[in-house]
Amino acid sequence: MAAPIARPGTAYDFMVFIGRFRPFHLGHLAVMRQALALGRHLILLVGSSRQARSHRNPFRFEEVRACILGAVPPEEHGRLTILPLIDRYNDLEWIRDVQAAVHGVVHEVVARHHRPAGGTEPAVGLIGHSRDHGSHSLRMFPQWGAVDCATVGGISATPIRDAYFSDAAAALEAWRDALPANVAAFLADFARSADYRRLAEESAYIARYKAGWAAAPYPPTFLTTDAVVVLSGHVLLVERRALPGRGLLALPGGFVGQHERIRDAMIRELREETRLKVPAGFLEGGIRASRIFDHPHRSSRGRTVTQAFLIQLKATEEGFPKVRGGDDAKSARWMPIAEIDPEHMFEDHFHIIQTLIAQSGS
Known part of the structure; x- marks a missing residue:
């Protein structure tokens, strides 16, 4: 009672x-x-x-x-x-x-x-x-x-x-x-649901992930980058293949290499995960905005700072460039921005999309 x-x-x-x-x-x-x-x-x-x-x-x-x-x-x-x-x-x-x-x-x-x-x-x-x-x-x-x-x-x-x-x-x-x-x-x-089993599996993964850095002299900070590619009211998304966030939609992106510039890492990850057949020069030329997202709790894996770039592609008679999943992405697709469901988006990626689009005035 x-x-x-x-x-x-x-x-x-x-x-x-x-x-x-x-x-x-x-x-x-x-x-x-x-x-x-x-x-x-x-x-x-x-x-x-x-x-x-x-x-x-x-x-x-x-x-x-x-x-x-x-x-x-x-x-x-x-x-x-x-x-x-x-x-x-x-x-x-x-x-x-x-x-x-x-x-x-x-x-x-x-x-x-x-x-x-x-x-x-x-x-x-x-x-x-x-x-x-x-x-x-x-x-x-x-x-x-x-x-x-x-x-x-x-x-x-x-x-x-x-x-x-x-x-x-x-x-x-x-x-x-x-x-x-x-x-x-x-x-x-x-606890008897499939959602619980998935979250328990993800929780165990995160615990192992953090344990791998337990001996570091200081709590680590990770640097990632994400691409918000926009074309004719659509944004390019991928479905995550692995934990964390398996099965959720996400922005193409990933960790910045030790010897990479952040912008170069963004274009590399974008092309690896979506097989987007657009030359790197056109992608760089289409950058309209960028922003750092650094909320301490934005990632369950630990302190992870990302720099996201908004890339505006020009519409052509050929329609949307073909994409398919690669690397860490199970699939890739063009999705109408208005149809994105935040409850099916990985981490804070929905908010990254909304923030950069508002910032650029697209």
């Missing part, structure tokens, strides 16, 4: 709680209790939504939402709004997304239920832990109140995920006191 949550106080009309909640645990639930004790309505924004399953983000937004609602008494559901929040490389865009989501909920709830006395603006508070990796969000919204809350029993989602993908049964036993009963049931059920 879900634990009861306190009735609202009067400090705020709306509370905002941002997290990834993978998995949702009792520490998250404790923050929700505090938020609902301080405000009339709680807005939960589920970060890293709308992307492919990975060791770090194994569950889709709809699954996370169901886990949260299942841990809360049904009579409290009317006081909750749970929305997806996608990752952004631009902090201003991410702030805009948060502001827009909160504004939309506030407008809808106020219009439907209540309006603060005297016509004043609804009071909004943002709740979180000041010492975790997302603490900067408490400082990004000075127009809202900031509520710092302590962690509960040192519970963290990362060791739960690590243990879960190593041995689901043992992890659920070891962490049973940290999880709501409905979340434990969801994890037990998910």
Whole structure:
């Protein structure tokens, strides 16, 4: 049975709680209790939504939402709004997304239920832990109140995920006191799925990959490059052949050799993985933009910095150049940009495409 949550106080009309909640645990639930004790309505924004399953983000937004609602008494559901929040490389865009989501909920709830006395603006508070990796969000919204809350029993989602993908049964036993009963049931059920088996295999691969660098004097940083080749509203993608991300769509690219310039490595990887029959000089001449993508968690393999290049090809009467998979790519294809599904894209490649296209004005 879900634990009861306190009735609202009067400090705020709306509370905002941002997290990834993978998995949702009792520490998250404790923050929700505090938020609902301080405000009339709680807005939960589920970060890293709308992307492919990975060791770090194994569950889709709809699954996370169901886990949260299942841990809360049904009579409290009317006081909750749970929305997806996608990752952004631009902090201003991410702030805009948060502001827009909160504004939309506030407008809808106020219009439907209540309006603060005297016509004043609804009071909004943002709740979180000041010492975790997302603490900067408490400082990004000075127009809202900031509520710092302590962690509960040192519970963290990362060791739960690590243990879960190593041995689901043992992890659920070891962490049973940290999880709501409905979340434990969801994890037990998910462990019987093909998605779990793929993620467990990928998790083991990543552990071996990192072990290979364990003796390095400093944590390594890897340098890669990616190509965003655009033609007539289509982008050139490959299907990954191997782990990590086997079966996902990705940009053609790879690691930069010790004696290569980054641009040369990009063209080499592009031609090796797609067999694109366009001379290197034409590819270089078609470069319209480039950008470094360096989010610390952009790759599950470790600190991996990539420089991506946008290449704009000119349309000809011959149509799309023929491509086929090669090297690390199982296949290659031209895909309409509007039809790309971020939940089937490798790592942050969907966001790389969107960012470079916006940057170039294509």
